[in-house]
Amino acid sequence: MDLSDRKKKILRAVVENYINTAEPVGSKTIAKETDMGLSSATIRNEMAELTRLGILEQPHTSAGRVPSPLGYRIYVNELMREYRLSVEEAQEINNALRQRIAQLDEIISEVGNVLSELTNYPAYALSKPAHKQTIVRFDFIYVDANTVIVVAMLDNNTVKSKLMYFPTGIDEPLLKKLSNVFNSTFTGLTEDEIDSALISAAERGANDPNGIVSAIAGFAINILSEITPAKAYLSGTSHILDHPEYRDVDKAKELLSYLSNDEELLKLPEPAREDGMRIIIGPENLAEQLRESSVIVASYDLGNEMHGLLGVVGPTRMDYAKIAARLEYITKGLKRIFSGGNKHPPHIEEPSK
Amino acid sequence: MDLSDRKKKILRAVVENYINTAEPVGSKTIAKETDMGLSSATIRNEMAELTRLGILEQPHTSAGRVPSPLGYRIYVNELMREYRLSVEEAQEINNALRQRIAQLDEIISEVGNVLSELTNYPAYALSKPAHKQTIVRFDFIYVDANTVIVVAMLDNNTVKSKLMYFPTGIDEPLLKKLSNVFNSTFTGLTEDEIDSALISAAERGANDPNGIVSAIAGFAINILSEITPAKAYLSGTSHILDHPEYRDVDKAKELLSYLSNDEELLKLPEPAREDGMRIIIGPENLAEQLRESSVIVASYDLGNEMHGLLGVVGPTRMDYAKIAARLEYITKGLKRIFSGGNKHPPHIEEPSK
DNA sequence: TTTAGCACTCTCTTCTCTAGAGTGCTAAAC
DNA sequence: GTTTAGCACTCTAGAGAAGAGAGTGCTAAA
CATH class of the missing domain: 1.10.10.10 (Winged helix-like DNA-binding domain superfamily/Winged helix DNA-binding domain)
Incomplete structure (x- = not known):
């Protein structure tokens, strides 16, 4: 044009x-x-x-x-003029991030909250499934004749454990055998590769007629499938009602119901480049319910298999420059905090469009 | 009267x-x-x-x-006439519960979703902090010269573990010593009882100048404080806009913002008796923002320290009988599923008011 | 190429009016 | 004494009319 x-x-x-x-x-x-x-x-x-x-x-x-x-x-x-965050704005974002990031568990949903508060629009945060993970080692801790703690360490250094109860009883030699079998057979495998053939082979190898091997293998599969499943967090929905576009209750309701549906959120488009940002304007949205709204989305990456998308939803008349600047500052800040290892948000930098 | x-x-x-x-x-x-x-x-x-x-x-x-x-x-x-759930309604609730209860992790928020869908009102679910828990045993798994997996078992039989990295290095004898110190000093204590005096005493006992003991003790405190902190889940907010009372966008916004605030939700009143239900009508609510709304709240109890509140919020003109019946059916059903051990929702029973 | 002037269009607000629903009171009926 | 019919009165919601205001497009002059 x-x-x-x-x-x-x-x-x-x-x-x-x-x-x-x-x-x-x-x-x-x-x-x-x-x-x-x-x-x-x-x-x-x-x-x-x-x-x-x-x-x-x-x-x-x-x-x-x-x-x-x-x-x-x-x-x-x-x-669009590049929107320069003022020192105060950057400071505000820094503070918000610093205060909220306590437990890593909930960091993503917290970041969504921060984003929504800073933009006055509803915001969503998605965590993307990590690449297929594997278990690199198993340990078994004897508790009593029927109870064992199973500890599994993943290739990203996280550790999962579970107390398991076996009515048929176990003893130290059996544990040793189990440890050998699991560490030789089930390590380095993704969820899909652990199939029933493998499990029954291992059962025979461990000489286990009581289903102990298969119970533990089930636990392993559980871990591998539960790790960072795609999840959606939505924040600040009430901000929708701040904007005259949504004074019509039916429109507000339509958008609100749409956003409340996790599966829909997970289907929203992504930025083309990993470090990019994408702006989808009104009818460019595939979803009917978003045809009168715009979405600004960026990806974040906290290293360690934690990555996903962070987005803001508002009326087509939204302050693209300002929102994009804040969104970028937040995603960059996150990356810095988590990969750099220093626990402080970044200093003010020039945001690009 | x-x-x-x-x-x-x-x-x-x-x-x-x-x-x-x-x-x-x-x-x-x-x-x-x-x-x-x-x-x-x-x-x-x-x-x-x-x-x-x-x-x-x-x-x-x-x-x-x-x-x-x-x-x-x-x-x-x-x-209020006792509302009798029809066979279809009970069936519907059964199905909804059965389908959703997969991972225990998210069960409470899922139940909130179910509740909101079944009532067409916003619903909230709170998990109450469990009674003070303690760690009953520690185990240490040697990974390499700098890395240990610390495993802690709690008095409710859950197990927590973490990979810890110690730059100063560790070896098997040290691990053994640590195991002795922790299992004798830190077991059976609640979060508050693990204080710095105790930690430095243990440090001296283990002859550890490198802060290893205090790092592990920090992990222990973390576990104890993170376990079932009070959490709030809110579902179905968009249902607010279904009701003519909230066609006024400003009113809807007021309620919505209020409900979106976890701290406020946690302050809402509880039923007087453990197995009771409480109905708070309009101005009986303490919060200004709820003066024109009613709240129906019941408590749930899944055994194993998981318990909390389940509530529905709507206009004062809400169908108290119907909502109360469904809410009760759900809380009773949950209890049955989790304490009874059978994995199926209860059969249809007569709900009481 | 830019500007001033002007008639025209459309919305939004305000006002007036009316139909309709519901009330409270009185007097009659049971 | 209780219940009912009748009726005047009150208030709201909605429809229509009128006017103000904002903005446009076109024409002709600068």
Whole structure:
């Protein structure tokens, strides 16, 4: 799309004005609030042209103009000023992250909360399934004649354990045998590779008619399948109702129900590049319920197999520049905290678009 | 409150009609839809009386009547018919529970989802902190010269483990010593009882200048403090917008924000008796934001230190009888599944109020 | 190429009016 | 004494009308 510089300036003015006011923007407003030294009539002509090109839209004949999805697209791709976080904003994000990151368990949902609070839009956080993991070693701790603690260490250095009860009884020699069998047969295998053939072979190898091997193998499979399953966390849904677009309760309800569905969230698109960000505007969304909303999504990566997506949902008239800047600051900050090893959020840096 | 039988009948009719229609109820409607053989005029007189007693209310002079909070209270305490779950409804609950209960981890939040879906109101689930737990045994598994797996078994038979890295190095004899120190000093203690005096004493006992003891003790404290912390899960918030009471976006927003705050949820009242149910009507709520809503709450108990509250939030005009019946069926069902050991939901039973 | 002027269009708000529902009171009927 | 019919009265919700305001597109002049 090749527009004259003047058209671009006008488009930008329309988009930014509309983002702030949520009201259709008239030619007079543009003339007054930008310093192009042009009268409203000239701007009117340009806006008429932009409307013909499908970049602006008119809600009705005598209303001001509103950006079309195409208009937003052009704005986002070419015109959006890089939003520079102020020192205060960056500080605020730093504090929010620092305070919330206590237990790693819930970090992702917490980051979603932070994101939502900082943007005033609903936010979601997805954790992606890690690459197929394997168990690298098994240990067995004897507790009493019927009880054993099974400890499994994974290839990412996490450890899982479980108390298991065997009515048929066990003793130290049996444990030793089990340890040998499991460490030789079941290590280095992904979930899929542990199948019933393998289990019954191991049962024969350990001379175990009592199902002990298969119970432990079941535990192993459980661990491998439960580790970082794709999960969705949604935060700040009530922010939806802050925005005039959703004053219509039915629309709000539609979006809210949609977002509350984890499976739908997991289907949302991802950024093309690992470190990129993606903005999906209105009708570019595949889901019917998002056709009037926009999504900004970035991926995060905490190392150690923890990675996923972090997104913000809002009306098409959302402050793309600001939200994108904050989102990027957060994802970068997370990465720094977790891979760098130092426990402090990053210092202020220049965000890119 | 001593009312004539006729007044009670009329009150019940008003409440139930209002619950269904969300419109103020007129004397004519009552006359028509109940078989008391009375004319609207008579009923009008009775309703005027009930209004004088503060049991009914008039939105404005010439509108029908609406129950006051006191009216709901009387209805709930004395007039509410026991709602009998139909076979289909019970079946539906059974299925919902059965399908969802896979990993115990998320069972409580899942039950919240089920509850919300079955009632069409937002529902919350709280897990209460368990009684102070203690570690009953420690085990140490040698991995390599710098790495140990620490395994701790709690008094409720759950097992926690962690891979720990010690740059100063460790060997088998040291592990043995550690095992002795921890199993003699730190077992049977609650989180509070493990204090720094104890830790430094143990450090001296183990002759450990490298902070290994204190690192492991930190892990122990972590476990004890993290186990079933009070948690809140909220489901089905979008159902709020189904009800005409919350068509006003500002009201919906107020309630939604309130419910989204975990700390507030944790402060909500509990049933007086362990197996009881509690209904809090409108202004009986302490929180300002709930003054126009009602809460029905019951406690659940899955044995094994897992217990907490399950609640439903809706407009004061909510179908108390139906919701209470479903809530009770669910809590009883949970108990049966988990304590009875059989993995199937209960059969249909008569719910009590 | 830009601007001023002007008629035109459409929405939003305000006001008025009416239909309808429901009430409370009075007097008659049971 | 209780119940009912009748009726005037009150209040709301909704429909229609009117006017203000904002913004447009077109034309003609600068």
